[in-house]
Amino acid sequence: MLTVMNVRCLALAALLGTSVAGTVAPATADSLSPRRAAAVPCGDVTALIQEINQANSRGSGVISLTPGCDYPLSGPAQPSGPNGPNGLPAITGILVISGASASITRATGTPFRIAEVAAGGSLTLNGVTLANGSATATPETSGGGVLTQGTLALINSRVAGGTAARLGGGIAIASGGTARLDNSAVSDNTASDGGGVHVDTTGRLTMNGGSVTENTATYTGGGLATYGTTSLGNVTVSENDTENFEGAGVFAGAGALTVNTSRFVENSAASNGGGIANFGATVRLTSTTVADNAAVLGGGGLYNFGGTSTLIGGTVTGNTAGEQGGGVLRDGGTVVLTGATVTGNTPDQCAPPGAVPGCAS
Secondary structure (H helix, E strand, O other): OOOOHHHHHHHHHHHOOOOOOOOOOOOEEEEEEEHHHHEEEOOOOOHHHHHHOOOOOOOHEEEEEEOOOOEEEEEEEEOOOOOOOOOOOOOOOOOEEEEEEEEEEEEOOOOEEEEEEOOOOEEEEEEEEEOOOOOOOOOOOOOOOOOEEEEEEEEEEEEEEEEEOOOOOOOOOOOOOOOEEEEOEEEEEEEOOOEEEEEOOOOOEEEEOOEEEEOEEEEEEOOOOOEEEEEEEOEEEEOOOEEOOOOEEEEEEOOEEEEOEEEEEOOEOOOOOOOOEEEEEEEEEEEEEEOOOOOOOOOOOEEEEEEEEEEOOEEEOOOOOOOOOOOOOEOEEEEEEEEOOOOOOOOOOOOOOOOOOOOOO
């Protein structure tokens, strides 16, 4: 009997045209293979929905979209569930959707998110853009592009132009949900909190390569708001903003935020923390650049209100604050600099004077 992990491996192998040696017995008629991938004609939304429903019924499936084609959604695929309406059927099985520069787009004024991954479900997108989702049916609706309570993976994909009334204009990762983004982009999304991505308590986000750009939050986390476990590697977080409060690039409210060889640049906060705002998380930045961010109040580069922020190597430079802490403002918690350079910030480097050991005021 195939386990869930075996089926997932077969699905991914089918998509990539490779074998998974030693994982399962030889393929049968019911196994997933490149020939078994369901090809959906260009723009045929009805066929796409049918294939998703069949994959859910079987427990797994691989769908191939026509390269370069758009699949315009004119309304919800089914009546609203507890999390609001979806343009596609909620993903309950293990599904891979591939398409070289293909897109799935909300093409109507009716509000609905593009996709939802149910608890226990798994969705992998390869080369696909999800655009203009709208999780605004109620004031509590989240995940304009995708809401995941299960497992979400994006490979060379994009979530853009989404709106959420509450959390995660692009992607909302619910408690217990996980998301992995490889060389993918989250851009031009809007929400109350977590304009691009929101990671809830016990949620997990891993992002390797790619970018979080030009997203907006009404309150906190223009690019990303995280309360769970988030890891960023070689990611650019740029040109995001908050309209009222903290953390234009990233707002870390709790949990752990680990960042390696990444860039937080040209983000703008209406209050504190142009690049990063830490309100109670364990934040660790290694070989990371925090540059040219702006905060109307304090902490142009980093604003630390609670928790611990550790900067190992890297630079904090060219950031500006309207009041104090052009580079770093420690309002609480702990900031540790280990080989990190804080220089060239306005009106000062670190504040209050002496609050960040090893940093000039």
